[in-house]
Amino acid sequence: MSGKVVDRSTDRSGIFAGDDPFQMVRDWMEVAAATEPNDPHAASLATVDAAGRPNVRIILLKEIEDAAFVFYSNYDSAKGQEILGSGHAALCLHWKTTLRQVRIRGTVTKEDGPQADAYYASRPLGSRYGAIASRQSRPLTSRDELIERLESTKLQLTDEPSRPEYWGGFRIVPFEIEFWANGEFRLHDRFRWYRETPDAPWDVTRLNP
Numbered sequence: 001m002s003g004k005v006v007d008r009s010t011d012r013s014g015i016f017a018g019d020d021p022f023q024m025v026r027d028w029m030e031v032a033a034a035t036e037p038n039d040p041h042a043a044s045l046a047t048v049d050a051a052g053r054p055n056v057r058i059i060l061l062k063e064i065e066d067a068a069f070v071f072y073s074n075y076d077s078a079k080g081q082e083i084l085g086s087g088h089a090a091l092c093l094h095w096k097t098t099l100r101q102v103r104i105r106g107t108v109t110k111e112d113g114p115q116a117d118a119y120y121a122s123r124p125l126g127s128r129y130g131a132i133a134s135r136q137s138r139p140l141t142s143r144d145e146l147i148e149r150l151e152s153t154k155l156q157l158t159d160e161p162s163r164p165e166y167w168g169g170f171r172i173v174p175f176e177i178e179f180w181a182n183g184e185f186r187l188h189d190r191f192r193w194y195r196e197t198p199d200a201p202w203d204v205t206r207l208n209p
C-alpha cells in the first residue's frame with residue numbers, strides 16, 4: 001500500500017486513526033470477532049448485471065491482503081458472471097455488536113492460482129466435494145438431484161480432489177473504503193478513503209452522517 005495519506009479532516013483519531021485502511025479493517029474485524037455470535041467476516045457483496053440491475057448477497061471475506069480483499073465462490077454463479085462482466089463489486093461489512101460498518105468498492109479480478117488451490121485444499125472434504133457438485137445459481141429439479149451428483153462426484157474422486165476450474169477466488173482492489181461508527185442521535189462518524197489508482201495516495205475525507 002502507498003504510505004502516503006492526504007487527510008482532509010482535522011480530527012481523525014481513536015478507532016479511525018491510522019494510515020493503512022487494510023489494517024484498520026483487520027482491526028475492526030478482530031474487535032467484532034470478540035462479540036459477534038458468528039461470522040464476523042460475513043459481508044454483503046453487491047454486483048450489477050449486464051443491464052445495470054443491482055444484486056446483493058452475503059459472502060465470507062476470507063483474506064485481507066496488503067492491498068486487496070479476497071473471497072471465494074463459483075465463477076459460473078450469478079455473482080461470478082456479474083463480476084466477470086462488469087469487473088467491479090462492492091462489499092459491506094456490518095457488525096451489530098460494535099455498531100460499525102465498512103464499505104468497500106473496487107475492481108475485481110480472479111484469484112485462480114496457487115492461492116486458490118491452497119484455500120480450497122484447506123476446506124473440509126465435504127465442502128470441497130460440495131463446491132464440485134454444486135452448479136451454483138443454476139436451476140435444480142430437486143434436492144435429490146444434487147445429492148445424487150454429490151454421491152457420484154465422491155465416487156469419481158479421491159480424498160484429495162483438485163479445485164475445479166469453475167470455483168476460486170475473487171480479489172477486490174478497492175478505490176474506496178468507508179469506515180462508519182455509530183454516534184449518538186444519529187450523529188455518526190464517517191471517513192471515506194479514496195484513491196484513483198492503487199499507486200495513488202489515499203485521500204481521506206470526513207463525511208456528514
Ligand SMILES: Cc1cc2nc3c(=O)[nH]c(=O)nc-3n(C[C@H](O)[C@H](O)[C@H](O)COP(=O)(O)O)c2cc1C
Pocket residue numbers: 039042055056057058059060061071072073074077078079080136137
Ligand atoms: C453467512 C453466509 C456466508 C456465505 N458465504 C458465501 C461465500 O463465501 N461464497 C459463496 O459463493 N456464497 C456464500 N454464501 C451464499 C450466498 O449468499 C449466495 O446464496 C450464493 O453464493 C449464490 O449467490 P448468487 O446467485 O448471487 O451467485 C453465503 C451465505 C451466507 C448466509
